[in-house]
Amino acid sequence: MGPQHPMTHGLWTLKVKVDGETVVDTIPDLGYIHRGVEKICESRDFTKITTYCDRLCYASANTWSHSYIYAAEDLLEVEVPERAEYIRVIAVELQRIASHLMWLGAFCPDIGNLTAFVWCLREREMMLDLLQELGGSRMHYNFPRIGGVKRDLPIGFAMRARAKIKLFLDRIQETEQLLDESTVFLVRTQGVGYAKPEEMVNWGVTGPNVRAGGVNYDVRWAHPYSVYDQLDWDVSVERPSIKGADSYDRYRVRVDEMRQSALMCLDALNKIPGGAETHYSEGDPMIISKAKERAEEGKTGFHHFEDSRGESMFYMVGGGDQRGKHPYRISIRSPMFLTIPYASKCMIGYKVADIPAIMGSFDPCIGETDR
Amino acid sequence: MVFSLGIKTRGEYAEEAAQQVIDAAIVRWQGTGLEAEVRNHKSGMARPYVYIKCPRNHWRAVAKWLRFEMGADHCSMITGIHWPDGPDDCKWEVVAHLMRMNVINPPERGGWTKQVIRDPKILQDDDVPMEFEVSISIPDTRNPSVQSVQEVWMGADWNEKETWDLVGIDFEGHENMRRVLQPHDTPVGFHPLQRQHKIRYHDFEVMYDDAQGFGRKAIDEGKTK
Amino acid sequence: MADDAQNYSMFNSQALVDVVGDTTDAALEASSIKKFISVLAGRFFNWGQRKSLFPLHLGIKCCALEMAAAGGGRFDAERFGVFFRSSPRQCDVLIVNGPVSKKFADPIVRLWEQMPEPKWCIAMGECAISGGPYYQSYNILEGVDTLIPVDVYVPGCPPRPEALIDGFAHLRKKIMKMGVKSSSKNVGDAPIIIGDD
Numbered sequence: 001m002g003p004q005h006p007m008t009h010g011l012w013t014l015k016v017k018v019d020g021e022t023v024v025d026t027i028p029d030l031g032y033i034h035r036g037v038e039k040i041c042e043s044r045d046f047t048k049i050t051t052y053c054d055r056l057c058y059a060s061a062n063t064w065s066h067s068y069i070y071a072a073e074d075l076l077e078v079e080v081p082e083r084a085e086y087i088r089v090i091a092v093e094l095q096r097i098a099s100h101l102m103w104l105g106a107f108c109p110d111i112g113n114l115t116a117f118v119w120c121l122r123e124r125e126m127m128l129d130l131l132q133e134l135g136g137s138r139m140h141y142n143f144p145r146i147g148g149v150k151r152d153l154p155i156g157f158a159m160r161a162r163a164k165i166k167l168f169l170d171r172i173q174e175t176e177q178l179l180d181e182s183t184v185f186l187v188r189t190q191g192v193g194y195a196k197p198e199e200m201v202n203w204g205v206t207g208p209n210v211r212a213g214g215v216n217y218d219v220r221w222a223h224p225y226s227v228y229d230q231l232d233w234d235v236s237v238e239r240p241s242i243k244g245a246d247s248y249d250r251y252r253v254r255v256d257e258m259r260q261s262a263l264m265c266l267d268a269l270n271k272i273p274g275g276a277e278t279h280y281s282e283g284d285p286m287i288i289s290k291a292k293e294r295a296e297e298g299k300t301g302f303h304h305f306e307d308s309r310g311e312s313m314f315y316m317v318g319g320g321d322q323r324g325k326h327p328y329r330i331s332i333r334s335p336m337f338l339t340i341p342y343a344s345k346c347m348i349g350y351k352v353a354d355i356p357a358i359m360g361s362f363d364p365c366i367g368e369t370d371r
Numbered sequence: 372m373v374f375s376l377g378i379k380t381r382g383e384y385a386e387e388a389a390q391q392v393i394d395a396a397i398v399r400w401q402g403t404g405l406e407a408e409v410r411n412h413k414s415g416m417a418r419p420y421v422y423i424k425c426p427r428n429h430w431r432a433v434a435k436w437l438r439f440e441m442g443a444d445h446c447s448m449i450t451g452i453h454w455p456d457g458p459d460d461c462k463w464e465v466v467a468h469l470m471r472m473n474v475i476n477p478p479e480r481g482g483w484t485k486q487v488i489r490d491p492k493i494l495q496d497d498d499v500p501m502e503f504e505v506s507i508s509i510p511d512t513r514n515p516s517v518q519s520v521q522e523v524w525m526g527a528d529w530n531e532k533e534t535w536d537l538v539g540i541d542f543e544g545h546e547n548m549r550r551v552l553q554p555h556d557t558p559v560g561f562h563p564l565q566r567q568h569k570i571r572y573h574d575f576e577v578m579y580d581d582a583q584g585f586g587r588k589a590i591d592e593g594k595t596k
Numbered sequence: 597m598a599d600d601a602q603n604y605s606m607f608n609s610q611a612l613v614d615v616v617g618d619t620t621d622a623a624l625e626a627s628s629i630k631k632f633i634s635v636l637a638g639r640f641f642n643w644g645q646r647k648s649l650f651p652l653h654l655g656i657k658c659c660a661l662e663m664a665a666a667g668g669g670r671f672d673a674e675r676f677g678v679f680f681r682s683s684p685r686q687c688d689v690l691i692v693n694g695p696v697s698k699k700f701a702d703p704i705v706r707l708w709e710q711m712p713e714p715k716w717c718i719a720m721g722e723c724a725i726s727g728g729p730y731y732q733s734y735n736i737l738e739g740v741d742t743l744i745p746v747d748v749y750v751p752g753c754p755p756r757p758e759a760l761i762d763g764f765a766h767l768r769k770k771i772m773k774m775g776v777k778s779s780s781k782n783v784g785d786a787p788i789i790i791g792d793d
Contacts, residue, residue, distance in 0.1 A: 002703065003700060003703050004652070004653070004654050004684070004703065004707055005682075006653040006682045010655070011655070011656050011657075011694075011700065030551060030552060031550075031551060031552040031553060031554065031697070031699050032656075032697055032699050032700040032703075033656060033657055033694060033695060033697055033700070034552040034553060034697055034699070034735050035695060035697070035730040035733050035735060035736055036563060036570075036730070036733040036734050036735050036736070037730075037733075038537070038564060039563055039564055039568075039570055039733070039734065040570055040729075040730065040732055040733055042570075043570060043732075051729065052729065055657070055658055055729070058657060058658035058661055058754075059661060070414070070416075073413075073414040074412050074413050074414050074416075075413075076414075077413040077414060078414055079414065080414065102661065105664075106664075117668075118668060118669045121664070121665060121668035121669060121670070122668070122669050122670065124665075125665070125668070125669075125670050138662070138665075138754075138756060139658060139661065139662065139754050140658065140753065140754070196476055197474050197475075197476055198474060198475065198476045199525075200474075201444050201445050201472055201474040202444065202445075202524060202525045202526065203525045203526050204445060204446055204447065204524070204525070204526025204530075206445070206472075210474065213474075213476075214476075215474045215475070217472050217473075217474055217500075222472070222500035223416050223418050223500060223502060224416070224417060224418070225416045225417070242479050301412075301413070302468065302504070303412070303416065304416070304447070304470070304502065311447065311470075313447055313448055313468060315448065315450060315466065315468065317452060328452075329452045329564075331448065331450040331452075331466075333447055333448035333450075333468070337529060337530075337533070338526050338529055338530070341528075341529055342525075367657055367658065370552055371552075553698075553699070553735065554697075554698050554699040554735075555699075563734045563735075568734070570732040570733065570734065571731070571732045571733070571734070572731070572732055
């Protein structure tokens with residue numbers, strides 16, 4: 001299943017060995033969009049690397065740029081004001097909803113349900129409008145800055161966000177109803193692609209995939225960062241069958257996560273220090289604090305972050321060119337890099353027609369895999 | 372007057388758990404040159420992490436100890452760094468990041484599985500999720516290599532492939548080592564993240580009077596890249 | 597015997613068809629009806645080409661999401677006749693929406709060659725135009741026009757879906773101006789009565 005394929009959700013090859021209709025062995029072949037981001041970032045200032053990190057996983061750009069920013073702040077030893085943390089949480093959770101909607105919009109046509117594609121893209125446009133108000137662009141926002149955020153919540157954003165999120169919560173119920181009452185969807189996703197949580201953790205799979213296995217591990221509560229411990233939210237966990245988590249469980253986890261993210265956004269808008277209606281201008285110390293530009297040699301920083309697809313991590317070593325203005329080494333851990341080989345192993349024993357259902361339910365995004 | 376009733380916050384549990392790991396490490400690996408300490412993130416995460424500096428020939432044993440006795444069941448990342456200007460005993464470095472997730476297969480009851488929901492306020496000791504950072508230094512050599520921990524964590528498999536592909540550090544005992552991000556027909560011995568390889572146009576500075584760079588030629592123009 | 601008779605008759609009918617074709621051709625050319633018809637036919641084919649461009653379902657990187665959004669409900673591209681196909685054999689347009697790495701250079705050229713004439717290429721996004729932010733990378737080619745001929749460049753990182761639809765409008769104008777490209781040499785003069793190609 002070569003690089004150009006409508007079902008593979010990205011540019012990679014899956015070599016499948018079949019015996020009749022049953023899959024016997026699979027080998028994934030990655031690297032078609034390997035851009036060498038780690039090497040390029042060795043010659044970029046810390047502020048310029050944010051733009052590259054947006055483009056790592058393009059479906060959820062905000063989560064990746066925030067993941068980088070937290071690691072850079074660890075390296076540069078920067079304190080972030082609390083209001084900025086709340087704004088970051090709002091941006092990240094809105095992006096998580098948009099990313100999961102894109103996933104659902106791409107997964108359902110694989111199963112055969114083209115209506116959900118249009119509905120999910122419609123909701124995603126709503127979220128993208130909100131993110132456009134925050135960040136300035138539809139997809140790659142370059143939104144967080146080292147020490148805070150680029151801009152405060154625009155005037156009227158809270159009102160629009162609350163209205164849109166409430167509308168979204170109603171509409172996601174409609175979409176869920178459409179899919180849960182569709183026999184084709186249920187037959188194609190239930191009982192397909194079993195994955196045991198212990199195996200998943202051994203392989204390095206994290207995020208909604210492992211939460212579908214019945215264990216509520218989430219980086220946001222296990223290693224808390226930002227203001228997640230002050231917000232009121234539940235981890236989305238599924239109750240799988242004995243054999244493990246199947247595609248239907250993974251679908252349910254993500255829909256539940258969308259709801260939780262929406263509720264988290266509403267909660268953050270209520271709890272934000274300074275109020276959601278006040279607007280501070282750019283550069284105000286309420287939303288950004290001064291950060292130093294250089295990192296001395298010998299300093300390192302890393303940060304585990306809960307990305308839409310799992311646990312992403314940036315490991316940065318300071319002391320590069322220009323007396324520390326550039327990082328010496330930046331190492332990016334992508335959750336999908338280890339999930340895709342695991343998902344390829346999950347497919348063994350099923351039919352060829354189940355491959356899109358299994359692969360799609362793991363939510364591959366090749367941009368972050370092939371950095 | 373405020374006195375603690377013995378109920379600790381999660382942060383303190385985490386610090387205690389980290390200290391327990393350090394103590395166990397010192398007891399177990401005395402005399403091998405292994406250093407372990409508790410470090411704190413300077414920003415972001417509010418929990419401490421365990422930093423271990425492992426000598427090269429003990430890596431596989433330390434990995435097994437971490438996995439089976441300390442419970443670091445998730446191999447997050449294994450990466451390599453090239454230090455051509457570093458000290459003589461650390462020209463190459465392999466850094467492994469591990470996490471303790473304590474994920475267990477949910478127990479079964481009556482044909483269904485029971486969800487495992489952990490209350491973060493009461494996790495203690497071995498159950499506390501913990502981050503580990505292990506750093507292995509390799510002295511100056513043309514063929515740096517380190518033992519492979521493929522059989523300890525399956526996740527180390529692809530991470531080691533990527534490290535070899537990009538940095539050039541080999542992993543002894545690793546089955547099926549192949550190029551995973553670069554094209555399969557990349558010349559043997561080309562590992563782009565080594566410091567002697569530069570990026571294209573690497574010495575272009577920003578020219579304020581020539582924003583598009585039309586008048587400027589690269590120093591290495593004409594040479595095959 | 598019967599087979600031979602059949603073959604003989606078929607051979608005869610083929611020769612007969614050729615003779616009829618040649619004489620009709622000459623007659624039409626003499627009366628310049630042929631040019632009139634072929635110009636009309638050319639215009640008709642051109643109209644068909646540009647009003648229903650079928651791009652390929654190729655998503656390389658971020659711009660692919662904007663391409664998908666362009667096909668979604670808000671920026672509906674289907675109302676312009678743009679309908680995404682999965683197989684390159686059924687496509688007119690190759691939209692390259694991401695950086696081309698060394699590993700993908702070969703497949704993209706193969707996709708381009710698999711597409712039947714007439715075909716066009718749209719380079720969408722900075723990465724396809726010139727390598728984009730990765731122009732310094734060791735693995736990325738500087739633009740897809742190092743490999744295949746590009747007709748329309750749509751700048752942006754990523755270009756908004758409206759920009760992509762504008763790119764399609766430019767491509768339609770180009771098709772109208774330049775006529776339909778075809779592998780046969782004299783498109784306008786090709787006879788339409790009896791298939792000669």
